[in-house]
Amino acid sequence: MQISMTVNGVGHEADVDPRTLLVHFLREALDLTGTKIGCDTSQCGACTVHLNGKVLKSCTLLAVQADGCEVTTIEGLAEGGEHHPMQTAFWENHGLQCGYCTPGMIMASAAFVRDNPGASEAEIRHYLEGNICRCTGYHNIVKAVKQVADAAAGA
Amino acid sequence: MWPNKFDYARAGSVDEALGLIGDEGKFLAGGHSLLPVMKLRLAAPEQLVDIGGIDSLRGISANGGLTIGATTTHAEIADSSDVQAICSALASACGQVGDQAVRNFGTIGGNIAHADPASDPPTVLVACGATVNIQGADGARSVGAEDFFADLFETALDDGELITSVSLPDLSDHQMAYAKFPHPASRYAIVGVCVALKMDGGTCEHAHVAVGGATVKAVKCRGAEAALAGSTLDDAAVGAAAEAVKADIADWLAGDIAYPETYRQQMAGVFLKRAIAAATG
Numbered sequence A: 001m002q003i004s005m006t007v008n009g010v011g012h013e014a015d016v017d018p019r020t021l022l023v024h025f026l027r028e029a030l031d032l033t034g035t036k037i038g039c040d041t042s043q044c045g046a047c048t049v050h051l052n053g054k055v056l057k058s059c060t061l062l063a064v065q066a067d068g069c070e071v072t073t074i075e076g077l078a079e080g081g082e083h084h085p086m087q088t089a090f091w092e093n094h095g096l097q098c099g100y101c102t103p104g105m106i107m108a109s110a111a112f113v114r115d116n117p118g119a120s121e122a123e124i125r126h127y128l129e130g131n132i133c134r135c136t137g138y139h140n141i142v143k144a145v146k147q148v149a150d151a152a153a154g155a
Numbered sequence B: 001m002w003p004n005k006f007d008y009a010r011a012g013s014v015d016e017a018l019g020l021i022g023d024e025g026k027f028l029a030g031g032h033s034l035l036p037v038m039k040l041r042l043a044a045p046e047q048l049v050d051i052g053g054i055d056s057l058r059g060i061s062a063n064g065g066l067t068i069g070a071t072t073t074h075a076e077i078a079d080s081s082d083v084q085a086i087c088s089a090l091a092s093a094c095g096q097v098g099d100q101a102v103r104n105f106g107t108i109g110g111n112i113a114h115a116d117p118a119s120d121p122p123t124v125l126v127a128c129g130a131t132v133n134i135q136g137a138d139g140a141r142s143v144g145a146e147d148f149f150a151d152l153f154e155t156a157l158d159d160g161e162l163i164t165s166v167s168l169p170d171l172s173d174h175q176m177a178y179a180k181f182p183h184p185a186s187r188y189a190i191v192g193v194c195v196a197l198k199m200d201g202g203t204c205e206h207a208h209v210a211v212g213g214a215t216v217k218a219v220k221c222r223g224a225e226a227a228l229a230g231s232t233l234d235d236a237a238v239g240a241a242a243e244a245v246k247a248d249i250a251d252w253l254a255g256d257i258a259y260p261e262t263y264r265q266q267m268a269g270v271f272l273k274r275a276i277a278a279a280t281g
């Protein structure tokens, strides 16, 4: 089936088998391998991207469902050669160890702080329920998100 | 994991969706229940009819009560000021579904059609006397939520029938809450209790109570409702309701190795007390 999609600001046309999941399309057809597949059962959030600005687990949507939509992946978050503040905060706070969950964590957190500037630590921990990290114990991830949330609120 | 091969069609209207759906077909809304089971090969429909683009199925209208289109997402319901005003427990329950990514794409129609016993919205719909509006090739019909949920993953929907919306009465004069014990890993409900209390001063005129998660389907709890009605919601009445709710759900208990039936039954009483405290607090 013929679909068109804008991914990280670039338009793409493709002919896909309807059973292609969005995450397969991004990784295999567009070679955007920053988006990871962790659980593949909708639990872990490693595959989190933004679809029309909303967080989505891209292993749980067909590529054909995203026809005509705008998708942002971790590769598209930096603007004008500058890291997104969430990327910088993960770097500064060492919010990762193996890094496998990181693209999903950053995509989820970036959308969260955009919608909830000034979020509290408790709100951040609650929000990140859908993103699982097997390495860090979450401490530095939460620290990184809090730094951006505070900055966004002008604190 | 790839799902099995299927034919995919996109419907632009309800009539088109009903015309397209074949014997081995399934409607696709958010895909957040259907695609996971297809990936696990627990389902292998030969055809998917995507209803996500049908405008008339989406949105919330406040018309005395509420009418919520089938493809309205959990996030849209949780964030709706109309739902918060008219049936706050539904906004609360939808706001506690899974995580934000799931709430952004999962829909109320898909949720109730799937009828997972650990779902949240059905418990509120059953407590509040909601109606499920259904369209089939032979016409439209409406079914009360209590009758809609038949058993584990079983509903009153016939093959090829489409849920178009759910309707709720105006409960803005009720004090209500949905209290959930989420599974620590999946976030689905181990136990979920909805209460809606109509108060007259300090006295409870009547109460609506339903339990889900602990049961194979959302169950209306008339014993607990009777125990609360006419009381001042004192400890004795609330204690009696917490006992009654265990009897109300006794025939419908669900359980697993980590959270067996008897434990969930006990927790239904505990979460009923929490729901009452949250509704009146």
Ligand SMILES: Cc1cc2nc3c(=O)[nH]c(=O)nc-3n(C[C@H](O)[C@H](O)[C@H](O)COP(=O)(O)OP(=O)(O)OC[C@H]3O[C@@H](n4cnc5c(N)ncnc54)[C@H](O)[C@@H]3O)c2cc1C
Pocket (backbone or CB within 6 Å): A041, A042, A043, A060, B026, B027, B028, B029, B030, B031, B032, B033, B034, B035, B036, B051, B070, B071, B096, B097, B098, B099, B102, B105, B106, B107, B108, B109, B110, B111, B112, B113, B114, B118, B119, B120, B121, B157, B161, B162, B163, B164, B186, B187, B188, B189
């Ligand atoms: C990680 C995760 C966690 C979750 N946690 C929770 C939770 O805590 N609580 C909870 O309640 N739910 C939870 N869910 C389920 C979620 O609410 C689903 O989105 C919802 O159950 C299905 O909605 P959907 O639009 O995605 O339906 P789909 O997956 O598209 O469809 C589900 C089923 O309903 C049928 N269907 C869909 N729409 C209609 C319609 N209008 N008429 C007739 N049939 C229809 C489909 O054919 C299919 O059989 C979770 C899901 C995931 C992936």
Ligand code: FES
Pocket (backbone or CB within 6 Å): A036, A037, A038, A039, A040, A041, A042, A043, A044, A045, A046, A047, A048, A057, A058, A059, A060
């Ligand atoms: S890979 Fe999509 S949620 Fe885990």
Ligand code: FES
Pocket (backbone or CB within 6 Å): A095, A096, A097, A098, A099, A100, A101, A102, A132, A133, A134, A135, A136
């Ligand atoms: S850094 Fe390894 S999974 Fe999170």
